[in-house]
Amino acid sequence: MSNFAVEHVKRVRSVVQNRMAREPADSGGGITQSWIRCLNDYQLDPDSHDDPEVVGRAELQQRQDSLADLRSVAEVEMANLYQQLAGSGYAIMLTDRDGVLLNFFGDPSFTHAASKTGLMQGAIWSERVQGTNGMGTCLVERRPISVHQEEHYLSRNIGLSCAAAPIFNHSGELVAVLDASGESRLAQQHTLALVSASVQMIENRVFLHQFRNEYIVRFHSRPEFVGTLSEGAIAVTVTGRVVAATRRALLLLGFHSPAEIEGRDITDLFNISFSGLVDCSVKKAFHPVPIFEIRNGARFFAVSYAPAPVLREARQPAQAAAPAAGAATALDLLQFGDPPMLHNVQIAKRVVERNVAVMLLGETGTGKEMFAQALHRSGSRADKPFVAINCASIPEALIESELFGYTSGAFTGARKDGQCGKILQANGGTLFLDEIGDMPVALQTRLLRVLEEREVLPLGGDAPVKLDIRLISATHCDLQARIALKQFREDLFYRLHGVTITLPPLRARTDRQQLIRHLAMQESDGDGNVVIDGPLLAALDQHQWPGNIRQLRHLLRTMIALRETDLLTIADLPPEFGAAAAAATVATVATAATAPEVDLNPLENAERHALIQELTRHSWNISTLARQLKISRNTLYRKVQRLNIINPDKAMLH
Numbered sequence: 194m195s196n197f198a199v200e201h202v203k204r205v206r207s208v209v210q211n212r213m214a215r216e217p218a219d220s221g222g223g224i225t226q227s228w229i230r231c232l233n234d235y236q237l238d239p240d241s242h243d244d245p246e247v248v249g250r251a252e253l254q255q256r257q258d259s260l261a262d263l264r265s266v267a268e269v270e271m272a273n274l275y276q277q278l279a280g281s282g283y284a285i286m287l288t289d290r291d292g293v294l295l296n297f298f299g300d301p302s303f304t305h306a307a308s309k310t311g312l313m314q315g316a317i318w319s320e321r322v323q324g325t326n327g328m329g330t331c332l333v334e335r336r337p338i339s340v341h342q343e344e345h346y347l348s349r350n351i352g353l354s355c356a357a358a359p360i361f362n363h364s365g366e367l368v369a370v371l372d373a374s375g376e377s378r379l380a381q382q383h384t385l386a387l388v389s390a391s392v393q394m395i396e397n398r399v400f401l402h403q404f405r406n407e408y409i410v411r412f413h414s415r416p417e418f419v420g421t422l423s424e425g426a427i428a429v430t431v432t433g434r435v436v437a438a439t440r441r442a443l444l445l446l447g448f449h450s451p452a453e454i455e456g457r458d459i460t461d462l463f464n465i466s467f468s469g470l471v472d473c474s475v476k477k478a479f480h481p482v483p484i485f486e487i488r489n490g491a492r493f494f495a496v497s498y499a500p501a502p503v504l505r506e507a508r509q510p511a512q513a514a515a516p517a518a519g520a521a522t523a524l525d526l527l528q529f530g531d532p533p534m535l536h537n538v539q540i541a542k543r544v545v546e547r548n549v550a551v552m553l554l555g556e557t558g559t560g561k562e563m564f565a566q567a568l569h570r571s572g573s574r575a576d577k578p579f580v581a582i583n584c585a586s587i588p589e590a591l592i593e594s595e596l597f598g599y600t601s602g603a604f605t606g607a608r609k610d611g612q613c614g615k616i617l618q619a620n621g622g623t624l625f626l627d628e629i630g631d632m633p634v635a636l637q638t639r640l641l642r643v644l645e646e647r648e649v650l651p652l653g654g655d656a657p658v659k660l661d662i663r664l665i666s667a668t669h670c671d672l673q674a675r676i677a678l679k680q681f682r683e684d685l686f687y688r689l690h691g692v693t694i695t696l697p698p699l700r701a702r703t704d705r706q707q708l709i710r711h712l713a714m715q716e717s718d719g720d721g722n723v724v725i726d727g728p729l730l731a732a733l734d735q736h737q738w739p740g741n742i743r744q745l746r747h748l749l750r751t752m753i754a755l756r757e758t759d760l761l762t763i764a765d766l767p768p769e770f771g772a773a774a775a776a777a778t779v780a781t782v783a784t785a786a787t788a789p790e791v792d793l794n795p796l797e798n799a800e801r802h803a804l805i806q807e808l809t810r811h812s813w814n815i816s817t818l819a820r821q822l823k824i825s826r827n828t829l830y831r832k833v834q835r836l837n838i839i840n841p842d843k844a845m846l847h
């Protein structure tokens with residue numbers, strides 16, 4: 194036995210024998226109790242050199258199969274975690290509830306040493322077999338725990354540092370453990386936080402997958418946190434009865450066990466009917482709506498997502514409109530596991546070959562045009578034209594000729610040989626009408642006629658041309674509100690809304706980190722050498738992204754172009770990013786007309802509200818508004834600062 198091992202064994206025995214004597218240098222408590230269990234209950238020899246216990250191949254397979262759903266979600270997160278810890282010699286592992294190691298994701302520098310210790314698939318890492326260790330002790334303690342080097346019970350494990358966190362299912366049962374182990378001598382707090390965040394992500398995603406056939410209500414006390422790791426999620430039947438809730442949901446609502454919430458009606462929890470919440474969510478394009486919790490009156494912001502019927506049908510063997518193999522790729526590349534995006538892609542795949550008008554909704558930069566292009570490229574029209582027209586950017590007087598074209602001499606100034614309109618340019622292919630909400634009403638009437646008759650008559654022409662187009666339109670404005678104001682034709686609205694797909698804002702996407710890596714890869718021309726380190730990834734992940742994916746892409750492009758080495762870190766962020774991040778958070782709150790971040794009295798709040806409205810009306814031009822209000826620019830600036838008003842555009846990094 195080496196001196197190290199002799200010392201270790203002595204220490205274990207002495208600590209256990211004098212229970213209350215010196216505590217070992219453990220970081221989170223629980224280590225002494227674990228040593229006591231190992232020596233007294235399991236009667237383990239701290240210097241045991243028995244071979245690690247490993248289950249047979251058939252048993253491993255059966256254990257893996259029984260956690261198939263969880264493992265498929267966990268594998269993505271394990272890969273993420275591994276990348277976050279890359280280079281620090283860690284392996285990422287998943288065990289089942291008995292401590293059997295199901296998945297192993299190893300750093301090459303560590304894999305060999307790891308297998309000698311027994312860190313390999315099939316090995317049993319319960320406390321009873323391996324003594325005090327991250328995975329086994331976590332299973333007993335049912336909480337995140339780190340076990341650092343000499344805190345291990347068996348002397349053969351004292352080279353290891355482990356950080357492990359338990360994974361619970363929605364019924365509160367501990368079903369697995371996620372662990373990062375390595376031979377690092379560094380403290381484990383940071384690793385433990387990363388492992389715990391990954392577990393939270395796994396639990397949330399398993400929940401969303403498991404209850405994909407129910408409505409999901411996602412909520413938080415702050416609107417910008419809906420869709421993030423810290424949100425609560427409740428699965429609800431179509432009649433508004435709670436089927437299950439995440440751990441975070443229980444915590445946010447002050448329940449202690451799933452049984453306290455399951456079976457309740459949503460109206461027992463919040464001051465809104467379920468159908469009311471569903472309607473509001475759709476109307477507000479899935480922006481969180483303010484609601485109050487019944488028991489304590491706490492305010493939350495919530496969104497309700499409808500179940501994904503397509504996913505249900507996708508499991509049927511013969512699919513009517515299965516997209517071609519290559520077709521799936523363009524759409525599939527738009528998402529990396531975010532449930533609403535996955536749902537969107539599934540819907541899109543279903544209509545690829547069907548001539549159904551598609552309406553894309555979503556904030557600016559969420560990828561509406563990209564989605565339209567992917568849809569086009571995925572079908573049999575892929576080699577035909579994709580013609581995009583932005584109805585907001587063409588002068589009103591030109592839209593008609595742009596869209597419908599004209600014949601020679603149709604009007605003064607017309608080109609001699611006439612012009613083929615965009616609609617006809619798209620013939621055989623796809624026409625993408627962006628910002629359709631900005632189309633003048635007269636033209637809407639003409640467009641409607643074209644869509645109904647499926648033929649176009651260019652200006653000045655006498656023979657209509659037969660039309661065969663796939664129509665995709667997009668808008669970020671509330672078309673229902675425009676209909677109410679008679680600014681949008683209701684019949685056209687229904688023509689365009691064959692299928693409506695709502696693209697989530699980037700801040701609500703749960704696959705942000707994968708998307709960030711994907712964009713970084715694209716922006717470095719597929720050069721896999723560019724790596725984003727953990728802290729930078731976390732900073733980008735937590736940013737509010739008012740400009741959505743467009744803003745993210747531009748930021749990465751800049752950072753990659755200016756990089757000094759291939760490892761991108763926080764230091765590569767442009768200086769304005771920090772300020773912008775803070776501003777964006779406040780701006781989101783401000784523009785949502787929710788409470789400002791500073792303490793204001795009701796009068797000041799009213800002044801703030803009025804000022805935001807005026808500033809928006811004047812496109813945030815301080816000089817113009819100051820003139821209008823007959824006060825100096827300085828006075829206006831001071832007001833803006835005192836009332837904590839932030840121009841949302843200033844938070845964007847275009």
Ligand SMILES: Nc1ncnc2c1ncn2[C@@H]1O[C@H](COP(=O)(O)OP(=O)(O)OP(=O)(O)O)[C@@H](O)[C@H]1O
Binds near residue numbers: 527559712
């Ligand atoms: N899923 C995605 N994967 C990779 N890049 C994306 C994705 N979605 C959008 N982008 C990128 O984000 C940027 C903005 O996308 P796009 O123009 O499609 O957004 P949009 O919603 O149509 O914006 P707007 O409403 O302002 O017209 C583009 O650079 C696009 O490449």
